[in-house]
Amino acid sequence: MILYDYLKTAEERCRRCFEEFPLDTIRPRELYRGTVEYFNRGGKRLRPAILMLSAGATGGKTAEESVTSAACAVELFHTFTLVHDDIIDNDPTRRGGKSVHVLVSDMFPTAEREKRDEYGRDTAILAGDMLHALSVRFMLDTAKSGISPTTVMSAVDILESECLTGVLEGEAIDTRAGLITDPTLPFSTGTRDEIIYMMQKKTGVLFSASAKIGAMLGLDTSDDMHPHVVALGEFASSCGIAFQLQDDILGVTGDEIKLGKPIGSDIREGKRTLILNNAYEKADSDGKALIERVVGSKYATDKDILAVRDLFVSTGAVEYTRRLALEYIDTALTHLKKIPASAYTEILGEWADFMARREL
């Protein structure tokens, strides 16, 4: 599949661009470490890839090759949100290693536990801030490839306005759910539309922004209403929702080893997924009672988790979510058809498919 080769190329180009950037002025060492860690661990680089492919689809090979620092910028923006997200969610791991706040705490093994945990959290706040700034700086650097300053300024503006505002809103709404003390509330009020809305904010906007920025750089225009910019933005946004739906499916049916996290952890954490919402709607009274007792409970046993997981499958909630993800991909592909066919649109088609069918 050409997609995999392309993702490999995107990864190599981004890594080289990141390594060449002067980061050695970042001090102290734990702030430097926290800043570079997630990027250096690698990742699927889906956001850089969609940006580069969108530049190629609208501006051809030369354009595609001149947007590497913009591609790094969206990946850095993504890691900035991950670092802050991990503090907020108290997540101990990320991308196969310790999350930044844990990593920094562990750099001071002789200090008091409470103090070093606090310093780990504090440094992670600052490391996220640094990544946010680096994202802007990498985007500005795109002007060095000869793209006009007004286009580059619009690219920064998209990242910092609609994209950032959306991501933070999604994050805040998601976190706010933790304030709710009535355990049945997340099921009864979390309607399909509300859940999709949050996915659109937390995940969709950055995919959409990456594609739009790629297209604007490819066309060298600051007009974000150009039909190809709009079409690629819609394409990526739909793919982003499919990506998130598939994420929730993998959380129920995926391979523990491939994913690097225990299956059912979403159930234990009480994550408000569409699968949960749909299963609750369809379940009989025994099923509803099971969900209310197990989901989000610290006292849930492994057997309880397995029972809920089985219910997710038997009610058809997993299948329902899978079909919905494929519908989003269909929608995405109608938008993609508005772009003149090329090698790039072909890979974009594969990319869309991958978003809904990936196994990790």
Place this chain on the structure above:
Amino acid sequence: MILYDYLKTAEERCRRCFEEFPLDTIRPRELYRGTVEYFNRGGKRLRPAILMLSAGATGGKTAEESVTSAACAVELFHTFTLVHDDIIDNDPTRRGGKSVHVLVSDMFPTAEREKRDEYGRDTAILAGDMLHALSVRFMLDTAKSGISPTTVMSAVDILESECLTGVLEGEAIDTRAGLITDPTLPFSTGTRDEIIYMMQKKTGVLFSASAKIGAMLGLDTSDDMHPHVVALGEFASSCGIAFQLQDDILGVTGDEIKLGKPIGSDIREGKRTLILNNAYEKADSDGKALIERVVGSKYATDKDILAVRDLFVSTGAVEYTRRLALEYIDTALTHLKKIPASAYTEILGEWADFMARREL
């Protein structure tokens, strides 16, 4: 004094510019509130003022009048760092009101204490991120006044590279001091140069960046090595250190009501100030023992705090710090002389004086 009239004008112009910016897309309401709160509470607007005055000193009246959104940008950048700083330092108050994390927690009085405090902190992280992005967006908006895009891009770059890197380094070093468990260490190792270095990072760089950006916008140049840009940057950096030294002096000798915080709180918190360092060096063995026992101790009585405060004065440490602040102002004024004299350089001279003599 014309300075006070000027600061009032700066305040009014910034406030109008901020009010006209479309912020109503920020949701949920607590994220919106956390974002606008510190700006709306007002402040001395010293950073906007130095930016506007530097633009005026290099580009005249037209330039000075066209940089209001850049002036807002540096104030927003400042509030972004304050919001994150307040989480890190667990500060409950700021600018005469609750700090953002406390404010948000108090918006959910019926939720469990621990949960709403956590949500307050989480939302404050996000509000800081929003302010950081708004700072970039306001800076980009400067291009609407006809300043060339390459100049505006350089202005964003200065804020996001040397300025941000410096502020975060200063913040991290300052916070890291809390990890030190040996109570005598802050006195014996905190030499004058190290303390000044941290002040330069935490406070000096944003003053310096504000002046440099003002001058670059005034000259409409992206050359940050232009002699007037460099001179105004050095001017503001020296003033910034004098400002911070005066801050520490006010923490010992100031008026509780004007400052809005109890005198001696720096002593109770164990803040590593130059006054403390100098007093410890000059004190006899009884004085050293007093400092070691009281500074940074939660068990210190009001009488203890007063005794340390008296020691700060009797050893001459306060006077030493005051003289040093005035030396920094002298240095600042030599840099200011490199700029052709105008009504703007005159106010800048007053501004320098204010930085070292202010009483709040």
